[in-house]
Amino acid sequence: MRYTRRAITILALTVLTATAGCSVEKDGGDSGTDASANCGSGKEFLIGMSQANNAEPYRQVMNDDVTTAAKAVPGFQVVVSDAAQDNSKQVADVENFLSQGINLLIISPNEAKPLTGVVKKAYDQGIPVIVLDRKVEGDAYTAFIGGDNVAIGKAAGEYYAKTLLPQGGKVVEISGLPGSTPAAERAQGFREGIASNPKIEIVATQTAEWLREKGQSVMDAMLKAQPDIDAVYAHNDPMAEGAYLAAKAAGKETAIKFTGIDALPVASGGIKAVEQGRLQATFQYATGGREAIDLAKKILVDCTKDVPKSTTLGTMQITKENAAQAYTELGGKQ
Known part of the structure; x- marks a missing residue:
């Protein structure tokens, strides 16, 4: 069955003005992936993308990846x-999507616990739900797509232990938003990675909530409390860049080493920061946007009933030696 919808303008803060498209229902209530009643080619499908925070460059790129990939899928x-x-607000955003009759939900939760209920509500209504990047609690969703944050954090820790600070040193950690799964997992992995070098000491940990400007203010305070910092482990590249700016203002940018995570292949991203010498390393954290749309196509267009519950995206370590090559390989534009 096919319905008409009014045109929808895609804005950063979106107000939906469309009527419902094809409703995707569960078959027998077993899972949210069986769209057999209404799936298929030649139909129109409305996908709600609930983003945690467009202020983060990573999330802007994720949105672009989702919308660009979707343009290639008719309907x-x-x-x-x-x-x-x-x-x-994110709960309200998803509720709004549900009231408009979306056919599939993609969500990157701000925090896990507060978003679990509304994700389950969508899933229980028979709407396929793709959880992207950050997790929710439980398993009431169709599929999760994201990187292995523990493994990424561990790779960063091993880089510190073996290459960046082989003789040991004092490290401060600037962490992501408390309650978000990547923040906890990147902290855990890093500690596992540096365990082989007992001379490395984490002397302070503070959140900057994934934001560059907060990374700068947090680092400014840390420098006053910890004047002998050797390195900064930031949970993402913008916070690492903010920390670098604070150190530069204090005349310490050459005495302290900085690393981040994300490695966005854009001019303002972490790869270029490594190439230009502000960061010693970054670790790729793919957005998963294209993969989410590929999976949505399988569910809605190809009528695939059994899709992977979890898809782990790959990563790579990027230093000055491979930054230019990685930028090109990951689709960066000069």
Whole structure:
């Protein structure tokens, strides 16, 4: 069955104005992946993309990856909402999508626990749910796509232990938003990675909530409390760049080493920061946007009933030696 919809303008803060498209229902209530009643080619599908926070460059690239990939699939229309790092707003955004009759939900949760209930609600209504990047609690969703944050954090820790600070040193950690799964997992992995070098000491940990400007202010305070810092392990590249700016203002940017995570192949991303010498290393954390749309196509267009519950995206370590090559390989434009 096919319905008409009014045109929808995709904005950073989206107000939906469309009527419902093809409703995707569960078959017998077993899972949210069986769209056999309404799936198929030649139909129109409305996809709600609930983003945690468009202020982060990583999430802007993720949105672009989702919307660009969707344009290549006939019948796909994506509407993006921005929770602006507000859990209650993200819950409301998803509720709004549900009231408009979306056919599939893609969500990158701001925090796991507060978003678990509304994700389950969508899933229980028979709407396929793809959880992207950050997890929710439980397994009431169709599929999760994201990197292995423990493994990425461990790779960063091993880089510190063996290459960056082989003789040991004092490290401060600038972490992501408390309650978000990548922050906890990147902290855990890093500690596992540096365990082989007992001379490395984490002397302070503080959150900057994934944001560059907060990374700068946090680092400014850390420098006052910890004047003998050897390195900064930041949970993403913008916070690492903010920390670098604070160190530069204090005249310590050459005495301290900085690393981040994300490695976005854009001019303002971490790969270029490594290439230009501000960061010693970054670790790729793919957005998963294209993979999410590929999976949505399998569910809605190809009528695939059994899709992988979890897809782990690959990573790579990027230093000055391979930064230029990695930028090109990951699709960066000069």
